[in-house]
């Protein structure tokens with residue numbers, strides 16, 4: 001009798017334990033879902049690892065863009081050529097950015113490439129997100145280029161951070177042929193002048 005009751009009690013406590021475990025698991029799953037949704041922010045880029053686990057073995061991966069699409073981790077240097085976002089840049093642009101990075105570092109500024117080359121898929125995602133944010137494709141195109149026109153997709157543009165590095169490049173980038181080309185993006189640089197020459201007028205994407 002006693003054993004019977006104690007075994008039932010044990011069974012009950014096992015069931016209670018299982019219920020707790022199930023709750024913890026579902027809470028964890030919920031948290032992961034939220035995290036991977038947040039990770040879709042284009043500029044945050046890097047942390048796509050959480051959602052990578054859920055990616056199936058389909059030939060073109062679903063889910064948010066990852067390193068293969070040009071997403072770069074924080075503190076990426078122009079010398080990090082093992083990353084597709086750097087490796088697939090136009091070699092002349094990459095060389096210019098590397099030279100600027102070295103010179104900037106001597107001035108005490110540590111720059112990072114926040115985006116270099118981007119896959120068309122990545123650019124499409126950015127545009128889709130901007131359309132959701134701004135409510136129309138026309139407005140979205142002021143902030144995100146069309147995938148067929150983006151110079152990131154062709155490997156001819158880099159986005160540089162932090163702001164101190166952007167200011168440095170706006171003062172000295174032309175020594176390396178680098179210029180800000182879009183008037184509303186102080187971080188966006190392209191190789192558009194001869195080293196030492198002045199920069200051409202910027203394009204205003206809002207017009």
Ligand SMILES: [Zn+2]
Pocket residue numbers: 152157158159185187188189
């Ligand atoms: Zn850019």
